[in-house]
Every structure is written in structure tokens, then in C-alpha cells.
Amino acid sequence: MEARGEKAEEAAEALRITAQLLKAKTGEFDLESILLLKLRGLGLSDLGCVGECANLEWLDLSGNAITHLGPLASLKVLAVLNISANRVATLEPLAGCESLQSLNAAGNLLSGFQQLQGLAGLRHLESVRLCSPAGCLSNPLCASPGYRSTMAEMFPGVKVIDGERVSGRGSELYRLCQDLDSSLKRFPGSGGAGVLELVGSAKPWVADGYWDLRPTRRSSIMEEAYRQFSEALQECRELSKRADDTITQAERALNIRPDSSSYVF
Template sequence: MEKGEEAVETVRITSQLLKAKTGEFDLESILLLKLPGLGLSDLGCLGECSSLEWLDLSGNAIAHLGPLSALKALAVLNISSNRVASLEPLAGCENLQSLNAAGNLVSSLQQLQCLLGLRGLENLRLSSPRAGGLSNPVCATPGYRHAMAEMFPGLKVIDGERVSGRGSELYQLCKDLDSSLKRFPSGGSGVGIAELGGSAKPWVAEGYWDLRPTRRSSIVEEAYKQFSEVLQECRELSKRAEDTIAQAERALNLRPDPSSYVF
């Protein structure tokens, strides 16, 4: 080693580490694995965890995902805040349903084509503004969100926002309302503001966003915890929708029948 050259420490996943973290004697018996923020840079023997279904590798220094290609049962993967530029090995994770790769180095839409064969993929996150602004260079591509939806028509959630299925209509409606309100001047513009008579009708039925009863499977339990943040965002969005509608009606000086909405 030349003078002044610094040694780079490689933190490798070993069978001893995995057994210590999980309490399992056999690597093949591990179903759920949490290894966030350990400074890991080498996945080592992780590919031997053939039954692994839920994996958290967030906040490490991982650049290569090679061993993950052997994890055929993997359903939920979090590799956010690492140094990954290629997702190619994930093509072997044939049962993958949810992938969080925010805060990495994926630079183009072409680098996502390796995921096209994952028919069960429903949740894909490459950007997470609320988690410290984590992103990938590809997210700056013009029309990125539309291109993602076109590439992966089976996705239900892109970057934490529902694009299909339960809740997607609410996201889109709030966007449309926000866009409409921007056309109305505020302050002393002369637009009449009237107080609404009666209380606003609930946007969704009571209990709509409530968590479902916890399942027996530890994998499902962890999945519900993982998505609790998304559910909280949905609750906030529901409240925002109610406020936005009220603002729109006041701006238009409308007095709707409290028993129903007319759009």
C-alpha cells in the first residue's frame, strides 16, 4: 500500500452474523432478516438463505446485489440508501412484490428493464422525499413517473403513491383539485368567500384507513409495520381532500346540500 492510501474496510455478511441476528441455526430456516445501518458492503453468504421472504438492507454501503439472485422466495426487499447502480440480480427474485431502492445510483429507465419479468411486483420505490430526500438519478428523467407506469402496468404503488387499486382515485382527485385551486386568485382579488352551511361530509367511510387485524405470520406482521407510514400518509391525504373541497366551494361561493356532493 502506498503512503497516504487509506484502507477501505469491507464489512461482509457471514453465517455467524446471520445466526446471531436471527437466532436460527440453519440459514435455510430464516424467513425475516433486518440488517439496516451496519456498514455492510459485501452480501457474502446471504444467498444461502433460500427461504428468506422479507429483507431489510437499508442504510449500508452495498454496491453489488449478486447473492440476492438466489432468493427465489423473497417478497419484500428494502435496499434504500446504499450504492447500488444495477438491479440486474433482482431478476432472479421471481416472487418479489415490494422493492424500496430509494437513495441509490440507478441512472436510467433501461436499468429497470431487468425487473420486467417480476410479474408479482406491485410496489416500487426509487424516490422517498419524506425520508431525507432519498432518490436515484433516474428520477430526474422527464416524464419519469409516466414512463414507470407504462413500463410496469402491474404496479399499484410508485414511490409511495397509489397509481391503481384502493386509494389511487383519491390521490388523483386531490391533484386535480389542487390544480384547479391554483387558477383562483387569493387575498383581495374580489372573489366572494362564503362560510359553508353545515359540516363537511366525511370523505371516506369511517374506519376506511384502519389497519386490518394482525395476521399470525411474522412476515405479514412486519409487512404491515413497513407500510404503516404509507397508511398514515393516506389518512393525511384524506383530510387534505376534505379541506381542499371546502376551500374550492368557498372560492366559488357555493352552498351545497350537506347530505350529498355534486361535482
């Protein structure tokens, strides 16, 4: 009986995110040093201590058996989250992820729009995926009448829904409004036969600088990726040089390369 109990505890521990698991997956000894974390398809059902990764910016939990997202509420700088193919029924805890920009929650148990209310206050949210046709992943609410229009109304700041751009800078509507605004500014205000004069003083319909491109936000995710790539490239160069030296020494030892000075003419 004791042996069975121990095995059950070990099995439960294996389905829970622990500090040991995070350190083994990332090579980091300090959980707050983890910036990117991939825990895809491990059969996880409990997020455990993932909330202690205070500086985590990119998290992939897809293909597990997660039902509750509570620990994610403390991840204030999390920018990219993939929880597709899990058993999540509400996104309420994500209200604490104030830096969230991209969310993939396709293939879960979200059955009503009220379960998405936790996303309403996320000012940086730009992309939401609840349905993934390529992977045949969806949520019950995706079959609701007027699903896309309701999503657009709930999240007016979101630019991409289920992989399709719906609004924001770069969209067709945005470019059309930009062209219209430019045309209005060029409209002649006075003089000339057949030219309509504007009555009163015209005011811009958007704030100055609205059409200007916003500076790209620096992301420590990209910085970390570049750093890791540079280190890997440098290591490859060192290994290549070491291999060349070893081959040269071996050839000399085996006398494969003839020494021209040994020839007698």
C-alpha cells in the same frame, strides 16, 4: 506488516455478510430457517452468503454501502426488499426474485430506466419506491422528464410508485371502471319510448370475475410475526406470575402481611 494485514482482513470480513453474522442477528443455526432479516446501517459492502437464506421473505439492507445485488438472485420467495441508501447502480439481479412484491431502492445510483429492466418480469411486484421525499432519498433517474409516466408504462402491474397509488384494485380509476361496467350491465336493451336499443349483442369488456376481490395471499412473514408475538406474550405472563410468587414469598418471610390468627382478642 503481518499485524496490519490481519487487521485489514478482519475489517474486510466485518463489512461482509457471513454465516456467523446471520446466526448472531437471528438466533437461527440453519440459514434456510431465516424468514425475516434486518441488517440496517451496519456498513456492509458485500452481501456474502445472504443468498443461502433460501426461505427468506423479508430483507432490510438499508443504510449500508452495497454496490452489487448478485447474491439476491437466488432468493426465490423474497417478498419484501429494502435496499434504500446504498450504492446500487443496477437492479438486474432482482430478476431472479420471482416472488418480490415490494421494493424500496430510494437513495441509490440508478441513472437510467434500462437499469430497471430486471424488474420487468416480476409478476407479483406491486410497489416500487425509487424516491423518498420524507428521507430526502432519490436516484438520478427520478429527475428524468416523464419519470412517472415512463415508470407506469414499464410496470403496468405495479399499483404503487414512490408511495402513491397509480393503478390496480382499490384505485380511483379502478372504482370508476367498475361503476361504469355496472352501469352498462343495467342499461335497458329494449322497449319503452325514448329508450335507446343497443345494436347487436353486447359483450363484456373485461373477463367474468375481474371485479371480484382476490383472496388474500397467506404470508409466512405474518405467521412468523404472530408466532413470535404469542411467544413473547406467553413469556411475559410467566414472568409476571413468577414475580408475583416471589413477592408473596418475600412478604411472608419479612412478615409484612400480618396473620390474623396471631391476634389475641
